Amino acid sequence: MRDLGRRKLRTTLTILGITIGIWALVVFGSMANKINALVEGGSTYFADKVSLSADAGMGGFSSAPMPLATTDLVAAIDGVDVVVPEVMLLMDDEMGAMSMSMPPMIQGSVAGSDEGRETYDLRYAQGRALTAADEGNQVTVLGSDIARKLDAGAGDTIDLRGVEFEVVGVLEPTLTAPDQTAMVPFGAAQQLFVASLPPMVREGVEADAVSTSMTVYPEPGVDPDALARRIEAQLPDVTAMSGQDFDEQIGSSMAILNAILIGIALISLVVGGLSVVNTMAMSIAERTREIGIKRAIGGSRLRIVRELVVEAGLIGFIGGAIGLALGALVVTLVNDAGRSSGTVLFDLTTGTAITAVLFSTILGALAGFMPALHAARLDPVSALRYE
């Protein structure tokens, strides 16, 4: 261990190489985690249902008007059990398109209209859920990111698109869409939606006859994907999206993004690993004579290899730990900065942290292994003569 201190500059540079690699792994890995959680949440949410909209909105969140009357047409289709009309709109017109994660949304549907079919479990950090009795009232349940951004809790009054709402509940973080959602009663959402339309369009739209999307729960035993195709066939104006469609559309593109992110991190790690190989090879060459002494006085090859591999592993571990610390710092700072604008980019999980440090330690040890093996196989007498 003391040998690490012998060539301080070189050891420091090597540790720095590993540090940068692990830093990249932690930051990009956390970004990938966040994206995964988002996609995972959507995938779970959409798995057992079909989502309808007037156009092919990304991820099923569309804000184009859809006549409420469509509900009855959909309900008549074979295999449809329950139809829940919803209104979804951007909380703020200015954001959305340019955001890496979900934009903040306002979502309204009649509480309980899913007739107990919704299986996606929401947990409440504060207050209560919306009920059917809330229809007609200006109340809201906030997702965790929105609550943090607005610094609001149950009992506070907030402003949604110029209208005051009383916060009656706040959700636990889900790491996916609900975090960025303010849930309001259906009627209130309809009013907000119509108010958000351009004046020309607003003319022909009745607030109480509008929705933007519908969630269809199939009858038991009915394949959601087949039902989606059937709905699209019977109602040409409607785009139906099943869980399978979601996975294909969103899942595959996110998987590519993930692969790119992890790829960048791995490349930087390989570079870091090569610098450990270089450092160990040089430091072992310098110590040839010392290794000769140890072999001559009875140090076994195994002992020599072990000492050197432990040393290289330690370099990897130190680099990994510093990289993790710096990565965690960046992730925390950027997330804190992003929270005020509602954009949380990273999710640093314990798994990612452990993987990063473990990976760098093993990488270091492996990098040290080859030169160590070479050194241990040297003839002690020639090693002793080495200058």
Added chain:
Amino acid sequence: MTLLDGRNLRKTYRLGRSNTVHALRGVDVSIESGEMVAIIGPSGSGKSTLMHILGLLHGPDLNHGPRPELSFGGRDMVELGEGERTRIRAREMGFVFQDFNLVPTLTALENVALACDYAGIGGAEARTASLAALDLVGLADRAGHRPAELSGGEQQRVALARALVNRPKLVLADEPTGNLDSERSSEVLATLRRFNREHGQTLILVTHDQEVAAACDRVIRMRDGRIHEPAVPAPIALRPAPALERASA
């Protein structure tokens, strides 16, 4: 009692395609327990090679001649693998080198304890034994110093402590006084001599130094990879000093 017995010891080094050096051309040698033996001879005479083979650092050549034999403490050493030879070096032999060969990052005490560690002794026991060994060479008060903080003579005495700490059956010393001035040289030689007299420590010394050779029980003179003449008591071997000077030159 014979501690070490070698027969037909040969060693050829191949330096290039057509350049081979016959370092040992067939040597028979026998060392008794408790003996202090000097191996002398001019450079290139094969004395260091002989020491490396006796110290199990190299194996003798098996081809091109009668089968070599090497027994140490009654056991055959020729057939042993590298792992077993390493174990015997660690537990039953001690080494002293011309340029001390201490591990520069370790203190005197840690250098000595390293030999204990390799012999399978660790912890407090190793510490006690190492301190005792340093005390025997008169360096107990320097235990915490690094080699760079010690004089040449002190470094060689640390190396001596390291060689002796496991109470080895055999200590091999390659030019132990070669890098020391005459005063330090005498100190180291006196320590070796004392170990031989008081503890019956068997010692093999490879040396150019007349004074060192004269202090030994027996002198083996080597020349051109062979033992030059029958081993005789040191005073006789060394008597015609001018003749020896000529032989060594």
